[in-house]
Amino acid sequence: MTARLLSAADPAAIGEAAAVLREGGLVAFGTETVYGLGANALDPTAVAKVFAAKDRPRFDPLIVHLPGGDDAPGLATVVADLPDDARALAERFWPGPLTLVLPKAAAVPDLVTAGLGSVAVRVPASEPARALLRAAGVPVAAPSANRFGGISPTTAAHVAEGLGEAVDLILDAGPCEVGIESTVVGFETDAGGARRPVVLRPGAVTAEALGAALGRTIEVRTGNADPGAAQTSPGSLSRHYAPRTPLTLVDDAEEVEAAGACGLLAFLPPPRPERFAACETLSATGDLTEAAAGFYAALRRLDALGLPRLAAVRFPPHGLGAALNDRLRRAAAG
Incomplete structure (x- = not known):
């Protein structure tokens, strides 16, 4: 048995999916990067369903998605502070496949952030995804809509095959245009007290483009996170995105x-x-x-x-x- 599948081109389907999110259910939806498995980011019970559906360890944080612009919910709903470089990157690359790791607001449950004081946030470029976020009126925590560690889904059929009835509803937005996950950028305090950006996960926004936007080279971390420890960025474990075949x-x-x-x-x-x-x-x-x-x-x-x-x-x-x-x-x- 699989979840109901509706077209993201249908405004009634968007409204139905938004209601599922507000009521604590799970909705898989297409973005420009990969399909996400969404839940109300401010509802710990709903977020726990995401971890259960994916069999995802709780030390791996989730990315919170917002509609962007003047639409509610705004960034201040989930973020406590926005460094200058983060603001510059958001202005240049949002909406788009860039995730920023920022100090979290008190309203964000620890389950979303693996207990850390930071939250990963992005504004997707996909218009069906943003329509869903506007209609839901809540920030949506959404990792990739697949079993943890497996190949990321880029079509609604991939989601249905991998998660089946674990999802309440799948919004079919067609194949993902970009096809790989967002770039994740965090901010670290240097010896002089300045907040400097660091690429924690390479992705669809290149390091070259980030550097050009800020006028300087940005460090890229390509190592593996310690398994079992709280992760600052998703997708940083040594084994991930993996097929069953060697x-x-x-x-x-x-x-x-x-x-x-x-x-x-x-x-x-x-x-x-x-x-x-x-x-x-x-x-x-x-x-x-x-x-x-x-x-x-x-x-x-x-x-x-x-x-x-x-x-x-x-x-x-x-x-x-x-x-x-x-x-x-x-x-x-x-």
């Missing part, structure tokens, strides 16, 4: 041995695709934006084949390629 990473498809029993995920067309049991090419022209949009769906298709193993070719280490390599590294971790 995955290895290579720099060139020609490195793969015994390819006849292996599925290949490639950025560009490989020189000899016929060597592989299956091959998914993400961009014939080397377009990282195109590759990101199809990344998770392609990985899902390969994983569904039941092959003994998969291999993926690493992406160029710049722009969106840095975020895609981060996802590959965590997906391949043992």
